[in-house]
Amino acid sequence: MKLSFWDILASMVMLGGLAMATIFINIFINPYSFINPFPPPTPVASLQVPTLTPSQRSLPELWTATPETPGVPSVTSVYTTGTATATGTRLILPTGTATRTKTAIPIIKTATKTPNRTLTSIAYLTPTKTTSSGDDEHPTTPGTPTTSSSTSVSTPVWSWTKSTDNVGVSYYQVTWGGDTDCNNTSYTTTSRTWTAPAMTAGTTRYICVRAVDAAGNKSDWAGPSGFTYALAGAPSATTNAATSVNSTSAVLNGLINANSHDTTVFFQYGTTTSYGTTQAGTPATVTGSTSTAVSYTLTGLTPNTTYHFRVYGTNSVTTTYGADVTFKTLGTPTTTTITGISVEPSVVGQSYTVSVSVAPVTTGTVSVSDGTGAVCSPAITLSGGTGTCTLTSTTAGTKTISAIFSGNSTYATSTGTATHQVDKGTPIVSVWPSASAISYGQTLASSTLSGGAAIPSGTFSWIDPSVTPALGTSSQNVRFTPSNSANYNTVDGTVNVTVNKANQTTLVAHVDHTPVVYNTTAELSTTGGSGTGAVTFNIGSSTGCALSDATHIIVTNVGGTCVVTATKADDGNYYEATSAPLTIALAKANPVTVWPTGSTITYGALLGTSILSGETVITSGTLQWVNPTTVPPAGDPSYSVSFTPDDTTNYNTVTHNVSLHVNKATPTVDTWPTASAINAGQALSASTLSGGHASVAGSFAFESPTTVPGATGPQNVVFTPVDSANYESVLGSVIVTVNP
Structure with missing residues (x-):
């Protein structure tokens, strides 16, 4: 029987399953078999595990004031000293079996708790796995703390807008104290209002707030906000800088506001912040509710010494002190004198010597300057109280030369001055520029100046660019203008300019009328051109015209051409010029x-x-x-x-x-009409004309139809043609019978 494809596939799957089952059973019985791709670690023959037996001792609780630094956790862990005894235990692990033993480890911890206690204790820690909450999002920064408490309240109440957090804010951390960097005593509150501890009158304290969530995430600090507590009626005191400070005296200054309670004014001073000397101020007593300037003049001070001082006011309410201010007395007075300047006046860039004396010193350093950037370098080193240095002013004008004695631990600094005039310098032109050639009739403005060298830098230009030089080469005036014109004068010189013949302006030929009729003349003329050269006309190979004279043409053949050019001759200043060809239209004559x-x-x-x-x-x-x-x-x-x-x-x-x-033509009447008889007494109009014939159409009528004939006889008849515009009328007669 022949096996099908599916029979073969089923057999292969079954054999593969049996093979896999055999491998798994073998690995299960012997995990260390070579067929296991992931064998366990090779077991040790024996494992000695130490047993830790701590030697305990009683530790008292230690409560120590420890200020908390904001942003720094307040728990410190330390291991105590003690004796641990280890005992060995031999552990035999059977093949294929792994045994793990957990041992508790004694830990001694010292925990610092806010605000002012440190607790030392002992604990045993069993190894545990710490699982994070997974919340690492910080709360938002709360609003800046504000208070509506009066400055006469010693416990101001603060509030702020809430912070938000993805889980929720657990509490707010508040710091309160005299530092402005939030590094003060720390407090906590779950509310958004907080009442400060009682303050001392005349002091200023600062508050900062931040939010903390359940995971310990902290927001940024909000603040600081400050508050100054002043008792009602307490004086205010402001220490101002000392004035008129010299070697042995100074004036101490301040402001006192009595706040409506008579206040006595004092100054404390000395070489340290302990002061040591107290003097009544001037005025000694101030009143009212506005700030009053107070002072005290110190004398007999030690030269070159730093002093501390402050002002304070005392009234029935309290005493208020101003801040500490320092000043330093000058050394022993000296006099610095400029005894001479070697060149007067000098010019920009010229060196001159300045001589100086300083009394009553013999040695020291004097710096000298002209007030506009020039200084002696190096400075003068005094010998026997005198010295000199070389100064070079780089700008023009009236200078105030200053000599400043630097002073030392014994002698005060001093300054001497003198006036010195520095005139503008004269540039040095080492190479004058060259001028490009121009054409006759052009001004110097058309010539380009190039090259040239001078110190300092600047520009060359024509003094009068509108000058029109003659033909040939001539010397023309040029001026050098320094870029630093405030400190240097201009310098004039000359350069050669070549003027070449010029091309004339465009010459144009004209004819006085066009077209020009056969056998007539036309006048020629020109526009443009330059100079005084003569103008001539040329018809070249024209076949339709000829020059009748120097300035006229005559048309000789309308069927030909007439092209004229004009030439203006060279007059010495301008080259010859020829116009463009002028084609003149020709016309036939009327015969x-x-x-x-x-x-x-x-x-x-x-x-x-x-x-x-x-x-x-x-x-x-x-x-x-x-x-x-x-x-x-x-x-x-x-x-x-x-x-x-x-x-x-x-x-x-x-x-x-x-x-x-x-x-007009005269028609022919070949038959005149006949007239009917009338009775005596009747007019001709009673007679009817009939018949008659003429060469053209027309009609017959009595010439005078009102006539009454007396007897039978001829009467005039008129033939009137229909076309009376071209034919004349014809007069004839007929016999008219008149019955009795």
């Missing part, structure tokens, strides 16, 4: 100067039958009606006449309206 008139014709005749005459032309050609087959109407019409020149290159074909006179 007819006087147009003809047409001869008179009669209506019905063609325009071409009118003869043109009376014209004036300047060239040969053909003159004719443009539309000769036209039949003009009667009157004085105008019709176009053209003149076509034989020379069409230079002359235009022109047209012009010419008028002529056209007479």
Whole structure:
């Protein structure tokens, strides 16, 4: 039977399971088998464990005042001295079995508890595993402590806004005392208000607060905030700096506010803060409720000595002391004199010697300066009370030379002064600059100065840049201006400038009109150019014009070209200049100067039958009606006449309206009409004309229809053509019969 894939796979899984079970059983029976990938440590044959037997002794409780430093834990652990006896125990560990023994260890601890006790005790610690709470988030900083207590209250009440914490604030730590860095006596409170211990009048204390949570995490300090306790009516005292301090005397100063209780004023002074001497102030007594300046003048002091002093006031309420202030008396007075200056005046950069004497000393150091940065280096070392040094002023002006004796443990410092004039210095120009060449007509401003060297640094420039030098090379004035013009004068010199011929300004050729008509002239001119050179014109290879004289052209062939250039000659200062080519437009001439008139014709005749005459032309050609087959109407019409020149290159074909006179035509009456008879006494208008025929359309009518004929006879009849504008009327007669 053939095995399937799944049969083979099932067999392999079963065999693998049996193999793994065999390995695990073997490791369980013998953990140290070579087939165990993680064997236990090799057991020792025996293990000797010491047994610690402490020798106890009775320890009294020790209560010692120990100020707590904020931010520093207040528990200190120490091991006591004693005797421990160790006994050995042999422990045999069977194969495959591990045994662990825990032994208690005696520990002696000293614990410092806030605020002022230290407890020493003994305890036994059993090894334990410490598990952290997991809270390492610090509380937020509480608000700055404030108080509304009056300064006359000795126990001010403080409050602050709360701190927040992720778990919760357990308590607030408060420090209170005279330091402003929160390093004072520590207190705790779970409230956000705290009452300070009673204060001594006239003292100032400072409070700081921080929050602590259950895990011991602390916030930053809030504060410090200060409070000064003053009894009602207690004087205030402020010690001010001493004035008028010299070798043996000084004036002590202060401010006293009696706060409405008469207050006696005193000064204490001495070489230490123990003072030792008390003197009544001036005034000796102050009143009122405002600060009063008080003083006392000390004499007989020791030179070069530091003294301490303070002011205090005493009234019926209390005594208030000002702060300690120090001053140092000067040494024995000295006089420093500047006995001479070797150069007067000096100039900037020039050295001069300053001589000094100091009395009553013989040795010492004197520093000398000019008040604007120049100092003697090194300073004067006195010999026999005198000395000299060299000073070099770097700025101009009137200087106050100061000589300062530095003083020593015996003699006071002193200063001597003298006035010294320092004039501006003169720069040294070692190399004058070179000037770039310019063209005739340019000013010096167009020439660039380059190079040149001078001490101190500065710039070179033309004294008068508007000067226009002549052609050639000439010497021109240059000025050196130092950058430090406050302390150095300007220096004038000369440099050579070369002036070359100049290019003229652009020359432009012009013609007085354009286009220029055939066989006429035009005037030429120019603009631009420079100098006095003559101007000439040139037509070059032009085929349509010629120079009729020096400044005119004439058109000779409209079909050609006319290009003119102008040239202005070199006059010694300017190079020759030629204009750009000027192309002049040419135009054909009109050949007819006087147009003809047409001869008179009669209506019905063609325009071409009118003869043109009376014209004036300047060239040969053909003159004719443009539309000769036209039949003009009667009157004085105008019709176009053209003149076509034989020379069409230079002359235009022109047209012009010419008028002529056209007479009216006379129609032909080939049959006159007949008139009907009328009765005697009737007018001709009673007779009817009938019949009649003429060459054009029209009508017959009696010339005088109101006439009353007396008998039969001829009467005038008028034929009036319909086209009366072009035809004349015709007069004839007919016989009119008149019945009796």
